[in-house]
Amino acid sequence: MTTQLPSDVDVAIIGAGAAGLGAARTLEGSGLSVIVLEARDRIGGRAHTIMAAPGIPFDLGCEWLHSADKNDFVGIARQLGFAVDTKRPPWREQTYDAVFTKAQRAEFFAAMDEFYDRAEQAAENDDDAPAATCLEPGNPWNPMIDAVSTYINGFELKDVSLHDMDAYEDTEVNWRLPDGYGTLIAAYGAPCPVALNAEVTVIDHSGARVKIETSRGTLTAAQVIVCVPTNLLARQDIRFHPPLPAKVDAADGLPLGADNKVMLALDDAEKWPADVGLRGATISTDIGSFHLRPSGRPCIAGFYGGTFAREMETAGEGALLAHSIDEIVQLLGSDIRRTLTPLAESRWCHDRFAQGAYSAAKPGHAESRAVLAAPVDGRLFFAGEATSPNFFSTAHGARDSGVRAAQEVMASKP
Numbered sequence: 001m002t003t004q005l006p007s008d009v010d011v012a013i014i015g016a017g018a019a020g021l022g023a024a025r026t027l028e029g030s031g032l033s034v035i036v037l038e039a040r041d042r043i044g045g046r047a048h049t050i051m052a053a054p055g056i057p058f059d060l061g062c063e064w065l066h067s068a069d070k071n072d073f074v075g076i077a078r079q080l081g082f083a084v085d086t087k088r089p090p091w092r093e094q095t096y097d098a099v100f101t102k103a104q105r106a107e108f109f110a111a112m113d114e115f116y117d118r119a120e121q122a123a124e125n126d127d128d129a130p131a132a133t134c135l136e137p138g139n140p141w142n143p144m145i146d147a148v149s150t151y152i153n154g155f156e157l158k159d160v161s162l163h164d165m166d167a168y169e170d171t172e173v174n175w176r177l178p179d180g181y182g183t184l185i186a187a188y189g190a191p192c193p194v195a196l197n198a199e200v201t202v203i204d205h206s207g208a209r210v211k212i213e214t215s216r217g218t219l220t221a222a223q224v225i226v227c228v229p230t231n232l233l234a235r236q237d238i239r240f241h242p243p244l245p246a247k248v249d250a251a252d253g254l255p256l257g258a259d260n261k262v263m264l265a266l267d268d269a270e271k272w273p274a275d276v277g278l279r280g281a282t283i284s285t286d287i288g289s290f291h292l293r294p295s296g297r298p299c300i301a302g303f304y305g306g307t308f309a310r311e312m313e314t315a316g317e318g319a320l321l322a323h324s325i326d327e328i329v330q331l332l333g334s335d336i337r338r339t340l341t342p343l344a345e346s347r348w349c350h351d352r353f354a355q356g357a358y359s360a361a362k363p364g365h366a367e368s369r370a371v372l373a374a375p376v377d378g379r380l381f382f383a384g385e386a387t388s389p390n391f392f393s394t395a396h397g398a399r400d401s402g403v404r405a406a407q408e409v410m411a412s413k414p
Helices: 018-026 072-079 102-122 142-153 162-167 181-189 230-234 245-252 306-315 319-332 334-339 368-373 395-412
Strands: 008-014 034-037 049-053 056-059 200-204 210-214 217-226 239-241 259-266 276-278 289-292 299-305 340-345 380-382
Touching: 008 018, 008 210, 018 034, 018 181, 018 395, 049 181, 049 259, 049 340, 056 181, 056 259, 056 340, 072 181, 072 395, 102 142, 102 162, 142 299, 142 306, 217 395, 230 245, 245 368, 259 306, 259 319, 276 319, 289 319, 299 306, 299 319, 306 319, 319 334, 319 340, 334 340, 380 395
Parallel strands: 008 034, 008 217, 200 239, 217 380
Antiparallel strands: 049 056, 200 210, 210 217, 259 299, 259 340, 276 289, 289 299
């Protein structure tokens, strides 16, 4: 890492999340001078692990190695000496039976699987549509299916493109990193040349070299890889000169949804089963999905998405933690309240340099991912999870896109 801002480089990478770090690592040994410009005082972007309490790491952002059999971070983790937990996630079978019985789960998952079957068939049509059109009218499990959408997409199904949802590739192999995904990505990016606290405001590509204005000064580059969340581009927090309206429109069609987590310490943890899911058979969209004693640790992790998660953020710091405790008490009884201690929560919509969790295409905007990913004049390149055609909303999709953009940079050299 570096703290110096160079005056001129061959390649400037904007954003030190998984995409930017993937691009920088790919350019190692290319002979090109590279700098990664990061607005934050740390690397990792939306991958960030904190110690919520001694012995309790907490991934504020990405946590699961989704599609682990196709996820390059699995090999990277093992190469860097990180443990990989290959147990199945507690989303279906490993659920606490007392509050969501096997019979209820079977009924719910049957309804959800039927929804996805209908969605897959409907996606074969040329006309895109809101994914909600594939819900079975009157099915009592529809609100819970919608809640799952908020966990996956950050939005309710009415705001999600059917074609985009169908394009996502899920191998259903999901593993965990006990020490934290954010910790892994920080270790992966440690060798990269990064200028921290360098917020980019203008990318001027009108001249022979691209001029980049940052909070730490101005530099020039022959080529630039832009790896920032779509909301920043859509709101033009970073401005292009001359303007790139097609990029702004594409980013606007790929907004970041709301997804937040909570972490609660659990006293008398040995009284409760480890690594099981906790969710009631509650016919509502405004519910959390909990993980009881993840990796056997004395805590409960919770996950909320969509409109409700955004409303909880607006309610202020601590609101989601307080709500999660109330919800767990409703599920497990009043005695558990005295054993729960709020530790930490994420607030991604209020994070200045994220403004949300991860991207989902609006209905009719599935093609925006390819539009956003396309290079401009062989000098401006674009990466980030939102540009991934099949692994969007994931850290490995972001990294893959950074690798792709770096390869485009190298291929464009005479």
